[in-house]
Amino acid sequence: MSKNFYIFLLSALILKSSFTFSQTLPPASATEDWSVKPPVVIPAESPDLPPSDAIVLFRGKQDLDKWRHLDGSAVKWEVNAEGMTIVPKTTDIQTRQKFGNSQLHIEWKTPDPKEDKGMNRGNSGVFLMGLYELQIYESYNYETRIYYNGQAGSVYKQHIPLVNAARKPQTWQSFDIIFEAPVFNADKSLKTPAYMTVLHNNVLILNHVELKGPMVYQGFPKYEYHEAKMPLRLQEHGSRVSFRNIWIREF
Template sequence: MSQSENGINLFNGKNMDGWLARGGAPQHEWDAAGGVALNPDDPKRLATTTGDGIFYNGPTGRTADIYTAAAYGDCELHVEFLVSQGSNSGVYLMGRYEIQILDSWGETELSYGSCGGVYCRWIDNKPVDGVPPRGNASKPPGEWQTYDITFRAPKFDADGNKTANATFVKIVWNGQVVHEDVEVVGCTRGAMIEDEATTGPLMLQGDHGPVAYRNVFLKRLPPLRS
């Protein structure tokens, strides 16, 4: 990881140093690439070229979720992603709170499961909460997209009682504001950690379909004044 005015670069561009596989999986297919595009023979898959700067979830597009070895709390996150046709991934702040990634190109009925959605919680085998994006800013599959996320971790008092929920202060998707001041009262479905805390790793979903990432920058934010 390297530091710049944009924050910490969580991907070194060459290998998966600084990232771990969910569940302690000894093997995963995440790897670096120099270029990525839709496979011309099958747009539901990705084709890559050898090189550096991009990381993707392997030739099958279904492998372990990965998360950072370091933990973070309040932050600004910039992430660029690319999906194949019909594919699905997700960005989990603190390993607990998901912003959905999906091929939502042309989608008109938006839900929490659409790209840009704050994903639902899962209680008693049914979805609870979840917030759709304000609008569909999706680009076609095979094109790079961006999230710029401002996030505040939950807060706790000295006795461990939660005093403030996790909050997505702002989410900008491809230049369009799609969320402001969205509180998340608990961990969303698929979280790698079920209990809440003040810090946690950044997790990227790797088992739902082909996805590539680049330019993943995280800037820690100072605590809010009380």
């Protein structure tokens, strides 16, 4: 037999094999999912502004009624055209509304370092569910003021940020937080821990880290049963940290 016949025979066998293989595959429609149509969300023109389905928690004085001090009293922090500034020797504030799984955007600014003494440099924190703290701190050109799992962007006393993305003091900064709330079994034992992903000034600093439990200053964290949704809390720690443009999306 000629060489050309062998080439023809080999081509025929390859074609038959390809045809047989294609016949074993399901139709393309078998992997099309039409079960849940995603709702339409209109993104903002700027990444710092809230999308259409966000709950705006603070954009100005008109939003103070969405917050209260821990004792239920009206907020005593200062509010001006720039934002809301902590008044030392008051207390933390928390939202009236409760949240669980959420995407949170919050902007913050530490004061002139001359205002603070010792290690208390722009010290505050964002407490998801009032329990799980993402640290706010003046960490620009960070040296040895505080332990690394206590600097800006750390899950306090639990996770060191991947990088230090801090800006200079008195400069507005942002956190974009994806928080997955813990889940408890019917007997109140822990089923799934909380997780957190964070961008600091649009830089990834925490990538789906597992939380060991609520924040504790001394000792080791551990989970205890709590509600599926709880208020968002901002910490008063004696430093005049400022906040603006706070919004949240539940998922």
